[in-house]
Amino acid sequence: MPKKNTKNPCSKTVRRRTFLKGAAVGLASFALPPAQADATFWESFFQKHFREMNEDELKSVMTRLEEEYREEYDVQFNIKATKPIDGVQYGYGLDLSRCIGCRRCVYACVGENNQSRDPQIHWISVLQFEKGHKWVNIFEEATKYYNPNEVPEEEYFYMPVQCQQCENPPCVKVCPTKATWKERDGITVVDYNWCIGCRYCMAACPYGARRFNWGKPRVSKEEYNADVHYLGNRPRYKGVVEKCTFCIQRTREEPGRYPACVEICPVGARKFGNLLDPHSEIRYCIENKRVFRLKEDLNTSPKFYYFFAT
Amino acid sequence: MVFNMLKIRSIKSAGWKRMGVYFVLSAVLIMNANLFAADDIPDYFVPPPPFSEDIFPCSDCHADMEVNETRRELDAHEDIVLKHAEGQRWCLDCHNPNDRDRLRLVSGQLISFEESYSLCGQCHGTIFRDWKAGVHGTRTGFWNGTKQYRLCVHCHNPHSPRFQPLEPLPPPIRPDDLKFTQSQGTEIPKNPLNSISKPESNHAKEKH
Numbered sequence: 001m002p003k004k005n006t007k008n009p010c011s012k013t014v015r016r017r018t019f020l021k022g023a024a025v026g027l028a029s030f031a032l033p034p035a036q037a038d039a040t041f042w043e044s045f046f047q048k049h050f051r052e053m054n055e056d057e058l059k060s061v062m063t064r065l066e067e068e069y070r071e072e073y074d075v076q077f078n079i080k081a082t083k084p085i086d087g088v089q090y091g092y093g094l095d096l097s098r099c100i101g102c103r104r105c106v107y108a109c110v111g112e113n114n115q116s117r118d119p120q121i122h123w124i125s126v127l128q129f130e131k132g133h134k135w136v137n138i139f140e141e142a143t144k145y146y147n148p149n150e151v152p153e154e155e156y157f158y159m160p161v162q163c164q165q166c167e168n169p170p171c172v173k174v175c176p177t178k179a180t181w182k183e184r185d186g187i188t189v190v191d192y193n194w195c196i197g198c199r200y201c202m203a204a205c206p207y208g209a210r211r212f213n214w215g216k217p218r219v220s221k222e223e224y225n226a227d228v229h230y231l232g233n234r235p236r237y238k239g240v241v242e243k244c245t246f247c248i249q250r251t252r253e254e255p256g257r258y259p260a261c262v263e264i265c266p267v268g269a270r271k272f273g274n275l276l277d278p279h280s281e282i283r284y285c286i287e288n289k290r291v292f293r294l295k296e297d298l299n300t301s302p303k304f305y306y307f308f309a310t
Numbered sequence: 311m312v313f314n315m316l317k318i319r320s321i322k323s324a325g326w327k328r329m330g331v332y333f334v335l336s337a338v339l340i341m342n343a344n345l346f347a348a349d350d351i352p353d354y355f356v357p358p359p360p361f362s363e364d365i366f367p368c369s370d371c372h373a374d375m376e377v378n379e380t381r382r383e384l385d386a387h388e389d390i391v392l393k394h395a396e397g398q399r400w401c402l403d404c405h406n407p408n409d410r411d412r413l414r415l416v417s418g419q420l421i422s423f424e425e426s427y428s429l430c431g432q433c434h435g436t437i438f439r440d441w442k443a444g445v446h447g448t449r450t451g452f453w454n455g456t457k458q459y460r461l462c463v464h465c466h467n468p469h470s471p472r473f474q475p476l477e478p479l480p481p482p483i484r485p486d487d488l489k490f491t492q493s494q495g496t497e498i499p500k501n502p503l504n505s506i507s508k509p510e511s512n513h514a515k516e517k518h
Contacts, residue, residue, distance in 0.1 A: 085454075093445075103479040107503035117499045120483050145484055150475035220498040255455025264503075266465070267473060268448035280453075281444040289445075309440060 040064055049178065050081075050191040050230065062230060069235055074221055081230040082252040084185035090246050090303065091186075091282040092259075093271035093291075094160060097308045101126050101151045101158030105261035105270065109162075112247060112260035113233035114225055116217030123211060123244045124162045124261065131155055137295045139208065162261075163188065163209040163244035164294060164302030171201035171210065180241070186275075186303050187246050189231035197239035206295050207302075210243045246272070275303065285309075356459045359423045366423070368410035377407045393470040404429055404468075430462045479503065 047061055062079040069077045106124045115121040127142035135141075136159055152158065169188050172181055179194035180201055202210045216238040228234040229249035236242050247259035251272070257263075262270040273280030282305070285291065289307040371386075381400050384390075392399070406414040413421050413429050421428055431438030440446035444457065447465065451457040466473065479502050 088454075095445075100473070100476065101478060102476045103481075104503065106482075107479050107501055111501045111503055117501065118496075119488070120499075122482050125482070145481045147478065147481045149477065151478045152475065218498045220500065223501055223504070251453065255452035258450060258453050263448075263450045265448055266476065268446065268465070271445060271449075273453050281449070284443045284445055288443075309445065 040068070044068075044193070047193055049194055051181070058230075065230075065234070073219075073224065073235060075224045075226055077224075077226050077228050077234065079228050079230055079234055080249070082249075084183050084187075085252060085254065085256075087274075087276055089186045089275040090165065090251060091273060091275035091280075091286075092165070092246065092304045093282050093285040094304070094306050095267075095269040095271070095285075095289075095309045096157065096159060096306050097310045098267045098269035099126075099158045099160060100267055101128060101146070101156070102266060104264045104266060105160060108260040108264035109244070111223065112225055112250075113245075114217075114219055114228070114235060115211075115242075116213065116215075116219060116236070117223075118218045119213075119215045121211045121213070121217070121242070123209070123242070124160050125208070126158055126160045128156050128158055131157055133157075159306070160261075161207055161209065161294070162304075163246075164207050164300070164304040165244075165246060167301035167303060168299060170204040170206065170298075170300060174200040174204040176200065183231075185252070187231075187248055188243070189245055189248065190241060190243065191231065192234070192236050192240045192242070195240040197241065199241060201241055206298050206300065210241050212241050213238050356424070356461055357464065359426065359461055360464055361423075366411070368405075372410040377402075379407065390469050393472070394468065424461075426468070427462055430468075479506075 043061075043064055048057060050058075053061065058081055062081065066077050066079055069075065103126055106122050106126060109115070109123050110117070110121075113123065115123060125144045127136075127139060127144055128146040129136060129142045133141065139161070142159070146153075146156070165186055165188055167182075167186070169182055172188060175181075176198060177194055177196055179196070180188060180190045182188045197212070199212055202208075202212060213236050217236050219235075224235075225233060227249055229245070229252070232245040232248035247257075247261075250257040251259060258272050259270075262272045271281045271285055273282040275282060277283065285307050286305060289309055291305045291307045293302045293305060379402055384401075392401075402414075404413055406412045406420055409420065411423075413423060413426060415421060415429060416432055427438065427441065431441075437446050441459070441462070444459075447460055447462075449457055449459065462468070462471075
């Protein structure tokens with residue numbers, strides 16, 4: 001082949017690098033929003049990652065979000081970003097010998113944490129196993145759709161599963177955008193403005209504890225809980241992942257309330273406290289009861305302890 | 311204990327005559343130790359006992375009635391079904407015959423209805439211990455602040471203590487049953503928890 005054929009038809013040499021640069025700039029101009037987009041658009045476009053924002057930036061972001069939510073939901077939310085309390089590692093205990101599978105916890109959580117009613121999202125799944133079932137870590141052999149007139153049923157036992165707040169969380173490792181991370185007090189959180197919805201974390205979680213907003217989350221106006229945390233129960237967007245945060249908006253206060261699921265449980269099967277406090281309820285459970293953690297062989301080291309009080 | 315030992319040492323020098331006196335004294339001390347067995351109850355808020363309406367004080371009716379200690383079918387309190395080791399127990403084992411507004415421990419000590427946990431704790435020692443540690447029973451309030459306990463009788467009917475079955479709240483929607491209702495006009499489902507009464511009592515028929 002003659003050498004001159006490698007040149008372009010216009011016989012003008014354009015280097016590949018130059019071409020790509022030009023193409024990138026040209027395409028980017030198409031991607032830009034229309035000129036009438038207001039300032040908040042740009043602010044949200046350039047919003048930083050939660051952990052990279054300083055106090056002032058965070059404050060202005062939260063004010064902007066409150067305004068956005070007010071426009072969208074007609075509810076005045078109070079967004080806070082309470083920091084972890086020093087010397088606290090949250091731990092959770094669940095007494096399997098008491099749980100009767102009544103699902104009060106599921107819906108207390110839904111109400112407290114503004115989970116979408118349609119499409120339906122539940123952070124807690126109550127699994128029903130047949131008595132004598134050997135391995136509670138095989139969720140496929142349980143059902144969460146049981147619906148008798150009364151619980152407990154004689155031949156079954158119940159095991160609620162929610163985020164286990166792993167010390168070594170696989171979901172955090174796989175996140176390509178670092179939109180989910182473990183906080184200093186042991187709670188794994190999600191920045192809903194940073195999540196791109198790839199659902200790698202859902203695939204990585206061995207407990208099936210994460211939920212995806214397949215559609216725009218819908219909650220009726222009067223059922224919104226307006227007391228929200230940036231990393232917890234603030235309204236979510238379509239296409240982001242969410243999960244249990246041990247009610248971060250309640251438990252990080254001083255004094256901190258119990259999580260909603262702990263307060264509602266009619267049989268008192270749910271226990272919560274500071275793992276670093278030797279006098280806490282959770283430490284009493286660990287030291288005096290038969291305790292296990294789900295799927296311990298995976299080395300995720302959950303801070304959620306199942307126990308048998310009797 | 312140390313106090314008692316001191317007493318015993320002094321007995322040796324004081325002679326046998328005083329022995330009786332010291333014996334009585336130490337007996338009183340031991341009894342006191344029993345009296346304050348519930349001393350380690352944390353000073354947390356406990357809501358008042360869940361009496362049925364207009365039933366307390368019991369002395370309103372019982373003050374003028376003669377005490378009948380024979381086990382029998384009662385003419386009153388028909389709603390109470392004793393299903394709590396009923397072969398070994400009768401009303402007056404726990405309810406004090408002479409002052410009906412108080413309960414009675416095996417030791418003969420009288421306690422108020424607000425302290426009924428001591429009565430339950432006589433037999434259910436391990437559960438009592440867990441309750442004091444905050445591990446048996448529902449706890450509300452603040453995990454690092456003031457907490458609210460409930461009495462045993464808030465969840466267990468003392469005459470028939472087995473926890474009553476509950477109606478479960480609805481199961482999650484199966485993926486197969488999902489309908490695409492994501493249009494603006496459709497009504498958003500309500501949280502089913504809001505339609506049940508709060509707080510729920512687990513006493514099936516009667517309350518106390």
